Amino acid sequence: MVEQPLLSIHNLTLEYKTRKGYVSAVKDVSFDLMAGQAMGLVGESGCGKTTIAMALLRLSPDNAVIRQGQLLLDGRDLLKLSDQEMRDVRWARISMVFQAAMNALDPVYRVEDQIIEALDRHRAELSFAQKHQLVAELFQLVGIDTKMMARYPHEFSGGMRQRAVIAMALACSPSLIVADEPTTALDVIVQDQVLRELSRIQQSLHMSMIYISHDIAVIAEVADLIAVMYAGCLVEKADTNTIFKSPRHHYTKALLSAFPSIVGPKSELVALPGDPPDLLMPPPGCRFHPRFPQAIDRCMHEQPPFEQIEYAHYAACWNPL
Amino acid sequence: MNPASIPLVKVEGLKMYFPVSTSVMRQAKSFVHAVDDICFDIPEGKSLALVGESGSGKTTTGKLLSRLYTPTAGHIYLRDGVDLVDLVTLKGKSLKRFRRRVQMIFQDPYESLNPRLTIFDTVAEPLLVQNIGTLQEREARVAQLLEMVGLIPATSFLFRYPHELSGGQRQRVAIARALVVEPRFIVADEPTSMLDVSIRTGVMSLMMDLARDMGISYLYITHDLAVARYTSHEIAVMYMGKIVERGETEAVLSDPLHPYTHALISAVPVPDPSIQRKPPTIKGGISQPIDPKPGCRFYERCPMQFVPCQDDPPLARVDGRQVMCWLHA
DSSP states (O other): OOOOOEEEEEEEEEEEEEEEEEEEEEEEEEEETTTEEEEEEEEEETHHHHHHHHTTTTTTOEEEEEEEEEEEETEGGGGSHHHHHHHHHHHTEEEEEOOOOOHSSSSTTTTHHHHHHHHHOOTTTTTTHHHHHHHHHHHHHOOGGGGGGOGGGGGSHHHHHHHHHHHHHHTTTTTTTESSSTTSSSSHHHHHHHHHHHHHHHHHHHHHEEEEEEEHHHHHHOOEEEEETTTTTEEEEEOOOOHHHHHHHHHHHHHHTOOOSSSOOOOOOOOSSOOOOTSSSSSSSSGGGGOOOOHHHHHSSSSOOOEEEETTTTEEEEEEO | OOOGSSEEEEEEEEEEEEEEOOSSSSSSOOOEEEEEEEEEEEOOOOEEEEEEEESSSHHHHHHTTTTTTOOOEEEEEEEEEEEEGGGOOOOOHHHHHTTTTEEEEOTTTTSSSTTOOOHHHHHHHHHTTTTOHHHHHHHHHHHHEEEHTTTSGGGGTTTTTTGGGGHHHHHHHHHHHHHOOSSSOOOOOOOTSSSHHHHHHHHHHHHHHHHHHHHOOEEOSSOOHHHHHHEEEEEEETTTTEEEEEEEEEHHHSSSSSSHHHHHHHTTTTOTTTOOOOOOOOOOOOOOOOOOSOOOOOOOGGOOOOOGGGGGOOOOETTTTTEEEEGGO
């Protein structure tokens, strides 16, 4: 029997209604994620990474309009659930780690009480002592001293806050964790610790993870497979090694050759001409063509489909590398 | 003396202490030693990257060099012909004149450009302040600079407002504004960290091209060692107000001498999945240097700590590099 994916997104198309018109933030995005897999979602600001994450948790802002698509978690479409049913899914099945840990924690409550609040909703059968014990275990899991449990968020350092938010996300043992730039605000040494912790937990608990970042080096360290987005579209998806060793989409290649590294020979960095398109008026055809000098006629008029071009390697390009 | 052998910028014993006040009425008894006795020099046309974690004193150093802060102690010399002028002693008119020579580029191009000024007004403002040129001359100069930073054709940008430009274009405007008074030295504080990868590379190479073509020196402040590798000739690593290691960029990155530099480098993610990084050997984060005790400031986190570390480490010279560590004393 073929293994069913844990999460399956079909043709998600989402627009934001603004005074100037509709912003085409996510267009026709489809991908599957298996249980236990860590997928990196990489792309530049405004490419739709966070929009997908928010849509998954049904936390999109009010002006978001989902034009089409299905978000299947274990075969059940999240978009069809009532608000009540969705509340049961959040935290318990899918949880999220946000970028700004300071904003994700309420400054006037002790950290422990905030995690217990989530447990009250989803694990009501537990006694208070059991919940307290569970929080202590979570703190140990993410590597914070349990003495910190009764402290307030401002008493935590940046790295500790981010760990506390990860602990909170793990509280109800979700099957999928969505991490949106969780280490972007941290210094490298602390970032390294948080990344290792997150990877270790994800693997040992056999959770799935969608790790969102603009930093392809961070993605390389935590993800089994990588999906690359550009201007609202998914342009390429393959396992991590393949993306780095033999990218097929020209944007992926450009992204890799613009990225500086401190190891290996100092290779020339190649700048990409132009700017990402205005998604109020996305360019016709492939959205990357205005920044790609070798675009052929077809790139300018027809949107390339996102299809499998090799085993487990998907790309949306008329003229792949 | 041959002027080329004199560095353009020379910093000696620079200190900046900020008072920590518990009450408005009481005089401060404690001080944050944000910058504590640092020395370096930057030759003409070269770029020095200042790297370190947040709170290490990088930005304070940048603000001191552009005289946005007045230092607690120390000297900042800028070469003028064959003379060295101490910027710390400048006041009033002479300080204003010096501002032509030293300019700043800030991190956030969304915050550093006045939203109510057109691009022309933004870039021409330093000329107006310094009273340079007639209106026609200023117009020609601004147009020329916009083209130089890659905003082509300049006429299509002159009368637009910052909100009509992308992040990368805004940062190019900020660079043009810094260049318009023909400075010799630019303090660039994280100029590319808000920009996306595909945009960042262009801005980085523009800055390096300008350094080469116009002989401008940079103090390039960044937390990103990979960016420092591509934007500097020399690198200085700051830790709690001290420069713990300084040397030629490639040498420092490939063979770090100070345990802190070593840890910092080993924590940088590598964009190559075939490389398995070893975890850095140090733990925890940086703390604030409030009235620091004598001894090495890295002592608490250092994996190599041994007896002499209780005393202030000397500045040792190893193969043209400087390192402040007992291991190399």
